[in-house]
Amino acid sequence: MDITPKSKTPAAANFTGAAQKIEDLLKQDTITNRDFECLTGPERQYLSQACTDILAKLKDAERDNFLAKIGPVITPETKSDIWDYNHTIINNAITTLMRQYGTIPGKKAIAEKTGLSRQTVAKHLKEYQRHPDFTAEMEQFKFMAPNVLTSVFNSALNGDMKAARLYLEVVGAASKQRTGTVINEQNNYLQINNTILSQENLKHLTAAQLNQIESIITNKEYKVIA
Numbered sequence: 424m425d426i427t428p429k430s431k432t433p434a435a436a437n438f439t440g441a442a443q444k445i446e447d448l449l450k451q452d453t454i455t456n457r458d459f460e461c462l463t464g465p466e467r468q469y470l471s472q473a474c475t476d477i478l479a480k481l482k483d484a485e486r487d488n489f490l491a492k493i494g495p496v497i498t499p500e501t502k503s504d505i506w507d508y509n510h511t512i513i514n515n516a517i518t519t520l521m522r523q524y525g526t527i528p529g530k531k532a533i534a535e536k537t538g539l540s541r542q543t544v545a546k547h548l549k550e551y552q553r554h555p556d557f558t559a560e561m562e563q564f565k566f567m568a569p570n571v572l573t574s575v576f577n578s579a580l581n582g583d584m585k586a587a588r589l590y591l592e593v594v595g596a597a598s599k600q601r602t603g604t605v606i607n608e609q610n611n612y613l614q615i616n617n618t619i620l621s622q623e624n625l626k627h628l629t630a631a632q633l634n635q636i637e638s639i640i641t642n643k644e645y646k647v648i649a
Contacts (some may be wrong), residue, residue, distance in 0.1 A: 441463075441465060441466045441469050442469065444462075444466060445466065445469050445470050445473055448470065449473065449477075449492075451492075452492065453491075453492055453494075453495065454492060454493050454495060454496050455495050455496070456495055456496060458496070459495075459496040470496075471501075474489075474493055477489060478490075482538040482539070483534070483538065483539070483540045484540050484542075486538075486539070486540065486543075487540050487542065487543060490505070503556060506547075506554060506556050507556065509537075509539060509543065509547050510547065510551065510556070510560075512537045512538075512539070513533060513537055513539070513544060513547055513548070516528070516532075516533050516536035516537045517533060519536065520532055520533070520536060530544045530545050530548070572590070572593060575589055575590045575593070576590050
């Protein structure tokens with residue numbers, strides 16, 4: 424379909440010129456920052472829309488190659504949008520395939536389901552925890568945690584004992600975190616009649632006293648310490 428206006432108005436001429444300029448630019452192996460800086464405002468918008476339209480049609484390695492071509496001029500916002508898109512379709516693919524087959528899918532299966540390349544899938548799975556958007560996503564999950572706890576509470580009120588137990592465990596753990604109290608129990612000690620010899624006691628004994636205790640335990644001869 425030819426989208427070039429047929430009229431010869433100045434606006435139509437400018438549009439035609441911009442379209443041809445962007446078309447020639449996209450034929451290059453790489454679009455550099457210098458290329459981008461030479462574009463006018465409308466030409467940059469045209470390039471952005473053209474790249475969006477092209478990406479929507481590409482799959483697998485062809486998509487990777489095109490992203491490499493326009494990589495130098497992709498804005499941080501666009502990179503974030505691309506990451507969000509990849510993350511969403513990979514997540515959906517994993518969920519669908521697990522429900523279908525009952526096992527965690529491999530990278531090849533995920534790639535076939537999403538239309539992404541195996542390299543892109545592998546890279547995303549390997550690096551997503553270090554991506555800034557992952558931190559933001561985790562914050563969203565934390566934000567929704569009270570809603571989940573409310574659902575668990577409602578199930579408990581309806582007689583679900585597992586939900587009740589889970590609710591009490593979560594609330595109890597949260598209470599301990601708020602108080603900041605941490606209790607470390609150490610049960611390693613030796614009791615002789617009414618005397619308890621613990622690790623803390625041993626720290627305050629001299630080397631000679633420790634040797635004497637060791638001799639008693641190992642049935643060795645020792646000299647009484649005055």
